[in-house]
Amino acid sequence: MIKSLKARKSELADVGYEIQILSAKTPTGFESNAFATKLRESHLYPLKPVKIDTLQINVGKMCNQTCKHCHVDAGPDRKEIMTRETMQHCLDVIKGHSFTTIDLTGGAPEMNPDFRWFVEEIRKIDKKINIIVRCNLTIIVANPSYYDLPDFFKQHNIEVTSSLPHFTVMRTDSQRGEGVFEKSIKALRMLNAVGYGKDDSGLILNLVYNPSGAFLPGSQKSLQQEFKKKLKDPYHIVFNQLFCITNLPISRFLDYLLVSGNFDDYMEKLISSYNPIAAEGVMCRNTISVGWSGYLYDCDFNQMLEMKVETSDQHISKWNTETLTQREIQTNQHCFGCTSGAGSSCGGATS
Protein backbone atom coordinates (compact mmCIF):
# COMPACT_ATOMS: atom_id res chain seq x y z
CA MET A 1 0.00 0.00 0.00
CA ILE A 2 1.34 3.46 -0.87
CA LYS A 3 1.66 6.06 1.86
CA SER A 4 -0.07 9.43 2.17
CA LEU A 5 1.85 12.46 0.93
CA LYS A 6 1.97 13.60 4.53
CA ALA A 7 3.59 10.36 5.71
CA ARG A 8 6.02 10.53 2.80
CA LYS A 9 6.84 14.11 3.82
CA SER A 10 6.22 15.09 0.21
CA GLU A 11 6.49 18.75 -0.73
CA LEU A 12 2.92 18.46 -2.02
CA ALA A 13 1.64 17.85 1.51
CA ASP A 14 2.19 21.60 1.86
CA VAL A 15 -0.84 23.36 0.37
CA GLY A 16 1.19 26.52 -0.20
CA TYR A 17 3.36 24.56 -2.62
CA GLU A 18 0.32 23.02 -4.32
CA ILE A 19 -1.26 26.42 -4.85
CA GLN A 20 2.02 27.73 -6.22
CA ILE A 21 1.99 24.96 -8.86
CA LEU A 22 -1.67 25.56 -9.69
CA SER A 23 -1.14 29.30 -9.98
CA ALA A 24 1.89 29.14 -12.24
CA LYS A 25 1.60 29.95 -15.91
CA THR A 26 1.27 26.72 -17.88
CA PRO A 27 3.90 25.91 -20.54
CA THR A 28 1.22 26.31 -23.17
CA GLY A 29 0.71 29.85 -22.02
CA PHE A 30 -2.36 29.85 -19.78
CA GLU A 31 -2.00 32.55 -17.15
CA SER A 32 -2.55 31.93 -13.45
CA ASN A 33 -5.92 33.66 -13.64
CA ALA A 34 -7.10 31.61 -16.64
CA PHE A 35 -10.10 30.26 -14.75
CA ALA A 36 -11.27 33.71 -13.69
CA THR A 37 -10.83 34.89 -17.28
CA LYS A 38 -12.98 32.04 -18.60
CA LEU A 39 -15.64 32.73 -15.97
CA ARG A 40 -15.63 36.39 -16.96
CA GLU A 41 -16.19 35.43 -20.60
CA SER A 42 -19.14 33.29 -19.47
CA HIS A 43 -20.50 36.20 -17.37
CA LEU A 44 -20.05 34.18 -14.21
CA TYR A 45 -17.31 36.16 -12.51
CA PRO A 46 -17.22 36.57 -9.55
CA LEU A 47 -18.65 33.12 -8.98
CA LYS A 48 -21.58 33.36 -6.58
CA PRO A 49 -23.80 30.79 -4.87
CA VAL A 50 -27.32 30.25 -6.13
CA LYS A 51 -28.97 28.56 -3.17
CA ILE A 52 -27.34 26.53 -0.43
CA ASP A 53 -29.25 23.26 -0.32
CA THR A 54 -26.48 20.73 0.32
CA LEU A 55 -24.19 20.38 3.30
CA GLN A 56 -21.23 18.15 2.59
CA ILE A 57 -19.48 17.10 5.76
CA ASN A 58 -16.03 15.59 5.69
CA VAL A 59 -15.81 13.66 8.95
CA GLY A 60 -12.10 12.95 8.64
CA LYS A 61 -9.11 11.98 6.58
CA MET A 62 -8.77 8.52 8.07
CA CYS A 63 -9.20 5.75 5.51
CA ASN A 64 -8.45 2.05 5.13
CA GLN A 65 -7.19 2.72 1.60
CA THR A 66 -4.60 5.03 0.04
CA CYS A 67 -5.80 5.43 -3.53
CA LYS A 68 -3.28 6.99 -5.89
CA HIS A 69 -5.66 9.71 -7.02
CA CYS A 70 -7.06 10.70 -3.60
CA HIS A 71 -7.64 14.44 -3.36
CA VAL A 72 -7.94 14.19 0.43
CA ASP A 73 -4.52 12.55 0.88
CA ALA A 74 -6.43 10.13 3.10
CA GLY A 75 -5.03 6.94 4.56
CA PRO A 76 -4.69 4.78 7.65
CA ASP A 77 -2.01 7.14 8.98
CA ARG A 78 -4.26 10.21 8.92
CA LYS A 79 -5.66 10.90 12.36
CA GLU A 80 -7.56 14.12 11.65
CA ILE A 81 -11.21 13.27 12.31
CA MET A 82 -14.28 15.25 13.35
CA THR A 83 -15.16 15.31 17.05
CA ARG A 84 -18.65 14.80 18.43
CA GLU A 85 -18.66 18.44 19.50
CA THR A 86 -18.17 19.64 15.91
CA MET A 87 -20.79 17.14 14.74
CA GLN A 88 -23.16 18.70 17.26
CA HIS A 89 -22.53 22.11 15.66
CA CYS A 90 -23.40 20.55 12.29
CA LEU A 91 -26.61 19.11 13.75
CA ASP A 92 -27.58 22.55 15.07
CA VAL A 93 -27.10 24.02 11.60
CA ILE A 94 -29.06 21.18 9.95
CA LYS A 95 -31.93 21.88 12.38
CA GLY A 96 -31.99 25.57 11.54
CA HIS A 97 -31.61 25.42 7.75
CA SER A 98 -33.67 23.64 5.13
CA PHE A 99 -31.09 21.47 3.37
CA THR A 100 -32.29 18.89 0.90
CA THR A 101 -29.11 16.82 1.10
CA ILE A 102 -26.51 15.98 3.73
CA ASP A 103 -23.50 14.41 2.07
CA LEU A 104 -21.11 12.55 4.38
CA THR A 105 -17.63 11.96 3.12
CA GLY A 106 -14.04 11.35 4.26
CA GLY A 107 -11.59 9.43 4.18
CA ALA A 108 -13.79 6.48 5.02
CA PRO A 109 -16.52 8.25 7.01
CA GLU A 110 -17.51 4.98 8.69
CA MET A 111 -14.13 4.89 10.49
CA ASN A 112 -15.03 7.91 12.59
CA PRO A 113 -16.12 6.36 15.93
CA ASP A 114 -19.07 8.78 16.10
CA PHE A 115 -20.24 8.11 12.55
CA ARG A 116 -23.25 5.98 13.42
CA TRP A 117 -24.36 8.32 16.20
CA PHE A 118 -24.09 11.24 13.80
CA VAL A 119 -26.18 9.53 11.09
CA GLU A 120 -28.84 8.59 13.65
CA GLU A 121 -29.03 12.17 14.94
CA ILE A 122 -29.36 13.61 11.42
CA ARG A 123 -32.16 11.16 10.66
CA LYS A 124 -33.92 12.15 13.93
CA ILE A 125 -33.99 15.78 12.78
CA ASP A 126 -35.58 15.01 9.44
CA LYS A 127 -37.17 11.77 8.22
CA LYS A 128 -37.07 12.88 4.58
CA ILE A 129 -33.74 14.63 4.15
CA ASN A 130 -31.48 12.86 1.67
CA ILE A 131 -28.44 11.54 3.52
CA ILE A 132 -25.63 10.38 1.25
CA VAL A 133 -22.72 8.34 2.53
CA ARG A 134 -19.67 8.19 0.29
CA CYS A 135 -18.66 4.63 1.03
CA ASN A 136 -15.46 3.24 -0.43
CA LEU A 137 -16.94 -0.32 -0.39
CA THR A 138 -13.86 -2.10 0.99
CA ILE A 139 -14.56 -0.70 4.46
CA ILE A 140 -17.67 -2.93 4.59
CA VAL A 141 -15.47 -6.02 4.44
CA ALA A 142 -12.46 -4.56 6.28
CA ASN A 143 -13.33 -6.18 9.62
CA PRO A 144 -16.37 -7.83 11.25
CA SER A 145 -17.43 -4.64 13.06
CA TYR A 146 -18.36 -3.16 9.66
CA TYR A 147 -20.13 -6.20 8.17
CA ASP A 148 -23.53 -4.84 9.24
CA LEU A 149 -23.06 -1.47 7.48
CA PRO A 150 -25.46 -2.38 4.64
CA ASP A 151 -28.17 -3.03 7.25
CA PHE A 152 -27.32 0.17 9.09
CA PHE A 153 -27.55 2.15 5.84
CA LYS A 154 -30.87 0.52 5.02
CA GLN A 155 -32.30 1.16 8.48
CA HIS A 156 -31.64 4.89 8.14
CA ASN A 157 -32.55 5.12 4.48
CA ILE A 158 -29.11 6.28 3.42
CA GLU A 159 -28.19 6.82 -0.21
CA VAL A 160 -24.94 5.00 -0.80
CA THR A 161 -22.46 6.42 -3.32
CA SER A 162 -19.43 4.27 -3.95
CA SER A 163 -16.32 4.49 -6.03
CA LEU A 164 -15.56 1.82 -8.54
CA PRO A 165 -13.21 3.25 -11.14
CA HIS A 166 -13.64 0.36 -13.53
CA PHE A 167 -15.25 -2.98 -14.13
CA THR A 168 -11.88 -4.63 -14.64
CA VAL A 169 -9.51 -5.75 -11.90
CA MET A 170 -6.47 -4.10 -13.45
CA ARG A 171 -7.89 -0.59 -13.81
CA THR A 172 -9.49 -0.62 -10.36
CA ASP A 173 -6.51 -2.04 -8.52
CA SER A 174 -4.03 0.24 -10.30
CA GLN A 175 -5.81 3.24 -8.83
CA ARG A 176 -7.14 1.97 -5.51
CA GLY A 177 -4.67 -0.74 -4.46
CA GLU A 178 -4.17 -4.45 -4.92
CA GLY A 179 -7.17 -6.60 -4.11
CA VAL A 180 -9.59 -3.65 -4.01
CA PHE A 181 -11.66 -4.83 -6.97
CA GLU A 182 -12.38 -8.20 -5.44
CA LYS A 183 -13.30 -6.70 -2.07
CA SER A 184 -15.47 -4.07 -3.75
CA ILE A 185 -17.40 -6.76 -5.60
CA LYS A 186 -17.94 -8.59 -2.33
CA ALA A 187 -19.20 -5.40 -0.66
CA LEU A 188 -21.48 -4.60 -3.62
CA ARG A 189 -23.02 -8.07 -3.31
CA MET A 190 -23.69 -7.40 0.38
CA LEU A 191 -25.37 -4.10 -0.50
CA ASN A 192 -27.44 -5.77 -3.22
CA ALA A 193 -28.41 -8.53 -0.78
CA VAL A 194 -30.23 -6.07 1.51
CA GLY A 195 -31.91 -4.43 -1.49
CA TYR A 196 -29.52 -1.63 -2.50
CA GLY A 197 -29.54 -0.86 -6.21
CA LYS A 198 -32.57 -3.06 -6.89
CA ASP A 199 -35.59 -1.71 -8.72
CA ASP A 200 -38.44 -0.72 -6.43
CA SER A 201 -36.46 -1.20 -3.20
CA GLY A 202 -36.17 2.56 -2.82
CA LEU A 203 -32.57 1.98 -1.66
CA ILE A 204 -30.24 3.92 -3.90
CA LEU A 205 -26.77 2.67 -4.73
CA ASN A 206 -24.84 4.91 -7.09
CA LEU A 207 -21.37 4.23 -8.37
CA VAL A 208 -18.64 6.75 -9.05
CA TYR A 209 -16.28 6.37 -11.97
CA ASN A 210 -13.11 8.37 -12.07
CA PRO A 211 -10.53 7.71 -14.72
CA SER A 212 -7.58 5.68 -13.49
CA GLY A 213 -4.99 7.85 -15.17
CA ALA A 214 -4.34 11.13 -16.93
CA PHE A 215 -7.42 11.13 -19.11
CA LEU A 216 -10.91 12.58 -18.88
CA PRO A 217 -14.13 10.66 -18.33
CA GLY A 218 -16.19 9.91 -21.43
CA SER A 219 -19.96 10.15 -21.76
CA GLN A 220 -21.69 9.28 -18.49
CA LYS A 221 -24.62 7.70 -20.30
CA SER A 222 -22.53 5.27 -22.35
CA LEU A 223 -20.24 4.44 -19.46
CA GLN A 224 -23.25 3.71 -17.27
CA GLN A 225 -24.58 1.30 -19.90
CA GLU A 226 -21.22 -0.42 -20.12
CA PHE A 227 -20.83 -0.64 -16.32
CA LYS A 228 -24.35 -2.07 -15.94
CA LYS A 229 -23.63 -4.72 -18.54
CA LYS A 230 -20.20 -5.66 -17.25
CA LEU A 231 -21.23 -5.81 -13.58
CA LYS A 232 -24.37 -7.81 -14.24
CA ASP A 233 -22.48 -10.44 -16.16
CA PRO A 234 -20.47 -12.13 -14.63
CA TYR A 235 -20.89 -10.56 -11.18
CA HIS A 236 -24.72 -10.29 -10.93
CA ILE A 237 -24.35 -6.80 -9.45
CA VAL A 238 -26.94 -4.07 -9.94
CA PHE A 239 -26.80 -0.36 -9.16
CA ASN A 240 -28.79 2.78 -9.92
CA GLN A 241 -26.70 5.48 -11.55
CA LEU A 242 -23.09 5.94 -12.53
CA PHE A 243 -21.55 9.32 -11.76
CA CYS A 244 -18.52 10.30 -13.83
CA ILE A 245 -16.13 12.48 -11.86
CA THR A 246 -13.08 14.16 -13.36
CA ASN A 247 -9.91 13.95 -11.28
CA LEU A 248 -8.91 17.42 -10.12
CA PRO A 249 -5.22 18.26 -10.23
CA ILE A 250 -4.65 18.49 -6.49
CA SER A 251 -3.06 16.39 -3.75
CA ARG A 252 -2.18 12.81 -4.71
CA PHE A 253 -3.57 13.10 -8.23
CA LEU A 254 -1.39 16.18 -8.73
CA ASP A 255 1.55 14.18 -7.39
CA TYR A 256 0.77 11.41 -9.91
CA LEU A 257 0.52 13.93 -12.76
CA LEU A 258 3.84 15.52 -11.88
CA VAL A 259 5.74 12.27 -11.30
CA SER A 260 4.38 10.67 -14.49
CA GLY A 261 5.10 13.77 -16.57
CA ASN A 262 1.44 14.21 -17.48
CA PHE A 263 0.75 17.50 -15.69
CA ASP A 264 1.07 19.94 -18.60
CA ASP A 265 -0.94 17.85 -21.04
CA TYR A 266 -3.63 17.16 -18.47
CA MET A 267 -4.05 20.86 -17.65
CA GLU A 268 -4.15 21.62 -21.33
CA LYS A 269 -6.92 19.05 -21.81
CA LEU A 270 -8.92 20.42 -18.90
CA ILE A 271 -8.57 24.01 -20.04
CA SER A 272 -9.26 23.37 -23.70
CA SER A 273 -12.44 21.47 -22.87
CA TYR A 274 -13.87 24.26 -20.69
CA ASN A 275 -17.66 24.25 -21.00
CA PRO A 276 -19.59 27.38 -19.95
CA ILE A 277 -22.76 25.37 -19.28
CA ALA A 278 -20.83 23.12 -16.90
CA ALA A 279 -19.41 26.26 -15.27
CA GLU A 280 -22.90 27.48 -14.57
CA GLY A 281 -23.72 24.24 -12.79
CA VAL A 282 -20.61 23.82 -10.58
CA MET A 283 -21.53 22.26 -7.27
CA CYS A 284 -20.02 25.00 -5.08
CA ARG A 285 -23.00 27.14 -6.07
CA ASN A 286 -25.37 25.04 -3.98
CA THR A 287 -23.08 23.33 -1.48
CA ILE A 288 -21.13 24.21 1.63
CA SER A 289 -18.39 21.86 2.64
CA VAL A 290 -17.46 21.36 6.30
CA GLY A 291 -13.98 20.15 7.21
CA TRP A 292 -13.10 17.79 10.06
CA SER A 293 -12.25 20.71 12.33
CA GLY A 294 -15.50 22.56 11.58
CA TYR A 295 -14.23 25.16 9.12
CA LEU A 296 -16.34 25.93 6.07
CA TYR A 297 -15.25 25.74 2.44
CA ASP A 298 -16.77 26.20 -1.03
CA CYS A 299 -16.21 22.51 -1.80
CA ASP A 300 -14.24 19.46 -0.71
CA PHE A 301 -11.41 20.43 -3.10
CA ASN A 302 -11.02 23.92 -1.72
CA GLN A 303 -11.12 22.30 1.71
CA MET A 304 -8.06 20.23 0.85
CA LEU A 305 -6.34 23.37 -0.43
CA GLU A 306 -7.28 25.07 2.87
CA MET A 307 -9.10 27.85 1.01
CA LYS A 308 -11.80 28.73 3.55
CA VAL A 309 -15.04 30.49 2.58
CA GLU A 310 -14.51 34.17 2.08
CA THR A 311 -16.79 35.46 4.83
CA SER A 312 -16.19 36.73 8.34
CA ASP A 313 -17.78 33.64 9.91
CA GLN A 314 -15.73 30.73 8.71
CA HIS A 315 -16.64 28.10 11.30
CA ILE A 316 -19.73 25.88 11.50
CA SER A 317 -20.33 27.16 15.06
CA LYS A 318 -20.87 30.61 13.55
CA TRP A 319 -23.03 29.56 10.57
CA ASN A 320 -24.59 32.52 8.81
CA THR A 321 -26.75 31.70 5.80
CA GLU A 322 -26.89 35.28 4.64
CA THR A 323 -23.16 35.98 4.46
CA LEU A 324 -22.54 32.53 3.01
CA THR A 325 -25.08 33.12 0.23
CA GLN A 326 -23.53 36.46 -0.60
CA ARG A 327 -19.93 35.32 -0.58
CA GLU A 328 -17.62 35.06 -3.55
CA ILE A 329 -16.53 31.49 -4.30
CA GLN A 330 -12.75 31.10 -4.33
CA THR A 331 -11.34 29.60 -7.49
CA ASN A 332 -8.01 28.61 -9.01
CA GLN A 333 -6.79 26.45 -11.91
CA HIS A 334 -7.98 23.22 -10.22
CA CYS A 335 -11.55 24.43 -10.91
CA PHE A 336 -11.08 23.56 -14.59
CA GLY A 337 -11.66 19.96 -13.42
CA CYS A 338 -15.30 20.85 -12.66
CA THR A 339 -15.95 22.61 -15.95
CA SER A 340 -14.36 20.40 -18.58
CA GLY A 341 -16.50 18.47 -21.05
CA ALA A 342 -19.84 17.51 -19.57
CA GLY A 343 -18.76 19.00 -16.22
CA SER A 344 -18.04 17.19 -12.99
CA SER A 345 -19.41 17.29 -9.46
CA CYS A 346 -19.96 14.91 -6.57
CA GLY A 347 -23.16 13.99 -8.40
CA GLY A 348 -21.36 13.33 -11.68
CA ALA A 349 -21.73 15.23 -14.95
CA THR A 350 -23.47 18.60 -14.70
CA SER A 351 -24.54 19.29 -18.25
Place this chain on the structure above:
Amino acid sequence: MKNYYNPEDLKKFGNIGEFQKNLADKFFDYYGETFKEGALTAREKSLIALAVAHTIQCPYCIDAYTADTMEKGCDEQQMMEAVHVAAAIRSGATLVHSVQMMNKYKELSM
Protein backbone atom coordinates in the same frame (compact mmCIF):
# COMPACT_ATOMS: atom_id res chain seq x y z
CA MET B 1 16.73 17.65 -32.33
CA LYS B 2 14.78 17.46 -35.56
CA ASN B 3 12.00 14.90 -35.85
CA TYR B 4 9.50 14.00 -38.50
CA TYR B 5 6.87 13.44 -35.82
CA ASN B 6 6.28 15.84 -32.93
CA PRO B 7 3.52 15.11 -30.36
CA GLU B 8 2.88 18.85 -30.11
CA ASP B 9 1.80 18.85 -33.76
CA LEU B 10 -1.29 16.78 -32.93
CA LYS B 11 -2.70 19.75 -31.02
CA LYS B 12 -2.17 21.89 -34.10
CA PHE B 13 -4.24 19.61 -36.33
CA GLY B 14 -7.04 22.17 -36.34
CA ASN B 15 -4.67 24.70 -37.94
CA ILE B 16 -4.66 22.94 -41.32
CA GLY B 17 -7.41 25.41 -42.25
CA GLU B 18 -4.78 28.16 -42.34
CA PHE B 19 -3.73 27.03 -45.83
CA GLN B 20 -7.11 25.92 -47.17
CA LYS B 21 -10.05 26.83 -44.96
CA ASN B 22 -12.94 25.62 -47.06
CA LEU B 23 -11.73 22.04 -47.43
CA ALA B 24 -10.55 21.89 -43.81
CA ASP B 25 -13.95 23.01 -42.57
CA LYS B 26 -15.65 20.40 -44.71
CA PHE B 27 -13.25 17.74 -43.46
CA PHE B 28 -13.71 18.58 -39.76
CA ASP B 29 -17.49 18.69 -40.14
CA TYR B 30 -17.43 15.31 -41.79
CA TYR B 31 -15.00 13.95 -39.20
CA GLY B 32 -17.14 15.16 -36.31
CA GLU B 33 -20.29 13.76 -37.84
CA THR B 34 -18.66 10.38 -38.53
CA PHE B 35 -17.68 9.86 -34.90
CA LYS B 36 -21.08 10.74 -33.45
CA GLU B 37 -23.22 8.11 -31.81
CA GLY B 38 -25.13 6.46 -34.67
CA ALA B 39 -26.02 2.93 -35.72
CA LEU B 40 -22.63 2.19 -34.17
CA THR B 41 -21.91 3.57 -30.71
CA ALA B 42 -19.22 6.24 -30.27
CA ARG B 43 -17.32 3.61 -28.32
CA GLU B 44 -17.39 1.08 -31.17
CA LYS B 45 -16.28 3.76 -33.62
CA SER B 46 -13.42 4.69 -31.36
CA LEU B 47 -12.22 1.07 -31.24
CA ILE B 48 -12.40 0.84 -35.05
CA ALA B 49 -10.40 4.07 -35.26
CA LEU B 50 -7.80 2.62 -32.90
CA ALA B 51 -7.45 -0.48 -35.06
CA VAL B 52 -7.21 1.54 -38.27
CA ALA B 53 -4.67 3.86 -36.64
CA HIS B 54 -2.41 0.83 -36.17
CA THR B 55 -2.93 -0.31 -39.73
CA ILE B 56 -1.98 3.05 -41.19
CA GLN B 57 0.65 3.33 -38.42
CA CYS B 58 -0.07 6.95 -37.67
CA PRO B 59 1.50 7.87 -34.31
CA TYR B 60 -0.85 10.83 -33.90
CA CYS B 61 -3.93 8.67 -34.37
CA ILE B 62 -2.55 5.96 -32.08
CA ASP B 63 -2.05 8.53 -29.29
CA ALA B 64 -5.39 10.17 -29.89
CA TYR B 65 -7.44 6.97 -30.05
CA THR B 66 -5.65 5.31 -27.15
CA ALA B 67 -6.79 8.24 -25.00
CA ASP B 68 -10.21 8.31 -26.63
CA THR B 69 -10.94 4.60 -26.13
CA MET B 70 -9.75 4.89 -22.50
CA GLU B 71 -12.07 7.85 -21.97
CA LYS B 72 -14.90 5.80 -23.39
CA GLY B 73 -14.27 3.09 -20.81
CA CYS B 74 -12.60 0.47 -23.02
CA ASP B 75 -10.20 -1.75 -21.16
CA GLU B 76 -6.76 -2.89 -22.18
CA GLN B 77 -8.01 -6.26 -23.38
CA GLN B 78 -10.61 -4.74 -25.68
CA MET B 79 -8.05 -2.29 -27.06
CA MET B 80 -5.52 -5.02 -27.74
CA GLU B 81 -8.16 -7.23 -29.36
CA ALA B 82 -9.04 -4.36 -31.70
CA VAL B 83 -5.38 -4.12 -32.74
CA HIS B 84 -5.29 -7.88 -33.28
CA VAL B 85 -8.26 -7.55 -35.63
CA ALA B 86 -6.24 -5.02 -37.65
CA ALA B 87 -3.18 -7.26 -37.52
CA ALA B 88 -5.17 -10.34 -38.54
CA ILE B 89 -6.62 -8.56 -41.57
CA ARG B 90 -3.16 -7.31 -42.51
CA SER B 91 -1.52 -10.71 -42.24
CA GLY B 92 -4.53 -12.34 -43.87
CA ALA B 93 -4.21 -9.95 -46.78
CA THR B 94 -0.55 -10.89 -47.13
CA LEU B 95 -1.21 -14.59 -46.92
CA VAL B 96 -4.17 -14.64 -49.27
CA HIS B 97 -1.84 -13.31 -51.96
CA SER B 98 0.17 -16.46 -51.57
CA VAL B 99 -2.55 -18.15 -53.57
CA GLN B 100 -1.36 -16.02 -56.48
CA MET B 101 2.19 -17.11 -55.75
CA MET B 102 1.06 -20.71 -55.72
CA ASN B 103 -0.84 -20.26 -58.99
CA LYS B 104 2.19 -18.71 -60.63
CA TYR B 105 4.48 -21.37 -59.20
CA LYS B 106 2.29 -24.05 -60.69
CA GLU B 107 2.10 -22.26 -64.01
CA LEU B 108 5.87 -22.06 -64.26
CA SER B 109 6.54 -25.56 -63.03
CA MET B 110 6.77 -28.68 -65.13
